[in-house]
Ligand SMILES: NC(=O)C1=CN([C@@H]2O[C@H](COP(=O)(O)OP(=O)(O)OC[C@H]3O[C@@H](n4cnc5c(N)ncnc54)[C@H](O)[C@@H]3O)[C@@H](O)[C@H]2O)C=CC1
C-alpha cells in the first residue's frame with residue numbers, strides 16, 4: 001500500500017481484513033501513529049478488531065522495501081500526474097515483475113500515469129478507483145491503459161471481486177472515469193441550486209437522500225428510467241417525459257434515443273411481464289434500503 005492517507009488507510013483495513021499481509025509505505029513522519037490510530041474506527045466499520053487488522057499490517061518509510069515482495073501495489077499518493085508518474089517509476093523498479101500495479105486515482109488515466117514505464121511494467125499498470133470509503137463503498141472502477149495487458153486487467157477484476165468489491169470494467173479512458181463524472185454533474189447542479197437560493201445545503205442533501213440516493217442504491221439510472229415508463233418501459237418514458245433530456249440543444253439524436261432504448265430493452269427486457277418482475281424486485285430492494293436506513297438512524 002503506497003500512501004497512507006484517507007484512501008490508503010481504508011484500503012489497508014480492507015486488505016488486512018481479507019487476510020492479506022499489507023505493507024504500508026508513506027514518507028509522512030507520523031506513519032506508525034496514523035496507521036495505529038486509524039484502525040479502531042476502520043475495524044469497527046468492518047466488524048473486526050484493530051488488533052486483528054494490525055496483526056496483518058507492517059509499515060515502511062521505504063517504498064522500495066514496502067513493495068519488494070508485493071503481489072499487488074495499490075497507489076494512493078497525491079492526485080498529480082507528474083507525482084504519480086514518478087511514484088510508479090519507483091514502484092515498477094522495486095516491485096516483483098509479476099505484481100499488479102494499480103492506482104486509486106480519481107481521474108488521471110492509466111495511459112498517462114504509465115507513460116514513462118517500460119512495456120513490461122505498463123502491461124501490469126491500471127486504475128482501480130474506489131469510492132470513499134473503500135472499505136465500505138462497493139465500487140471499484142477498473143480502467144486499463146492503452147498498454148495494460150488483458151491478463152492483468154482480468155487478474156485485477158478477480159482480486160477486487162475476491163475482496164468483496166464490485167468491480168466495473170470500463171472500456172475507454174476518460175478523465176474522471178464514470179462515477180466521478182456522474183458525481184460532478186450532480187454536484188455542479190447542487191451548487192447552482194443552493195447558490196440561487198432554491199434550497200439550503202442541508203435541504204438539498206435531504207432531497208438527494210430521500211430520492212435519488214435511496215433509489216440508486218437499488219436500481220441504476222437506466223433501469224429506473226425504464227421502470228418510470230411503466231409497462232411501456234423506456235420507450236414510453238422517452239415519448240412521454242424525454243423531451244427535457246433529448247431536446248434540440250441536448251445533442252442527442254433520434255437515432256441515439258433508439259440506440260439507448262434498444263440497449264436498455266436488451267438488458268432489462270420489455271413489456272408487461274418484464275415490468276412486473278423488475279418492479280417487484282425494485283420494491284423489495286427499496287423496502288430493504290428504507291428499513292436499513294431507518295434502523296441506522298434510530
Ligand atoms: N479522498 C477521496 O475521497 C478519494 C481519493 N481518491 C484518490 O486516492 C488518492 C489518494 O487520495 P487521498 O487518500 O484522499 O489523499 P491524502 O492526501 O489523504 O493522502 C495522500 C497520501 O500520500 C502520501 N504521500 C505523499 N508522497 C508520497 C510518496 N512519495 N510515497 C507514498 N506516499 C506519499 C501523503 O503523505 C499522504 O498520506 C488520490 O489519487 C485521490 O484522487 C480516490 C477515491 C476517493
Ligand SMILES: O=C(O)[C@@H](O)C(=O)[C@H](O)[C@@H](O)CO
Nearest residue numbers: 105106130131132179180183
Ligand atoms: O467521491 C469519491 O469518493 C471518489 O469518487 C473520489 O474520487 C473523490 O472523492 C473525488 O470525487 C474528489 O473529487
